Amino acid sequence: AKAAIHLEGSYDNTQPTAQLEWKNGQGQAFAQGGFRLVNNQIIIPQTGLYFVYSQASFRVSCNDGDEEGAGKRLTPLSHRIWRYSDSIGSRASLMSAVRSACQNTAQEDNYGVGQGWYNAIYLGAVFQLKGGD
Missing domain, CATH: 2.60.120.40 (Jelly Rolls)
Structure with a gap:
C-alpha cells in the first residue's frame, strides 16, 4: 500500500483553551504505509516528495x-x-x-x-x- 494519511479534526469552542485535535481511524480518517499521528502531529515515514x-x-x-x-x-x-x-x-x-x-x-x-x-x-x-x- 502507498504511504498516505487522511485525518479529520475536531474542535470544541466551548473550552477556553480549545485547539484543533486530529482524529485517526474515525469517519474517513486513516493512516497507512508508515504514517503515524503522535501528539497531534503527523510523523513522516521516509524522505521523499x-x-x-x-x-x-x-x-x-x-x-x-x-x-x-x-x-x-x-x-x-x-x-x-x-x-x-x-x-x-x-x-x-x-x-x-x-x-x-x-x-x-x-x-x-x-x-x-x-x-x-x-x-x-x-x-x-x-x-x-x-x-x-
Missing part, C-alpha cells in the same frame, strides 16, 4: 443585528500548515492562506440572518520532506 493538503471548513454569522455588522465582513480567518524537523531545529510554515470570513453583501446577510454562512479554505502543494519530520 509528499502532496500535503488541508481544508478548513467554517460557518460564520455575518450579521447579528448589531452596529458592527459591517466590520465583521473584514474579519480575517487564517489557515497555516506547519512543519517541524530536527534538521531545521524549529517549526517552519509550509503554506498558509488568509481570507475574510464574511464576504457577502448586506442583501445576502439579511437573507441568511440566524443561519450563518458556510465556507472553506483549501491548501495543497508538493513538498520534499524528511523521514521523521
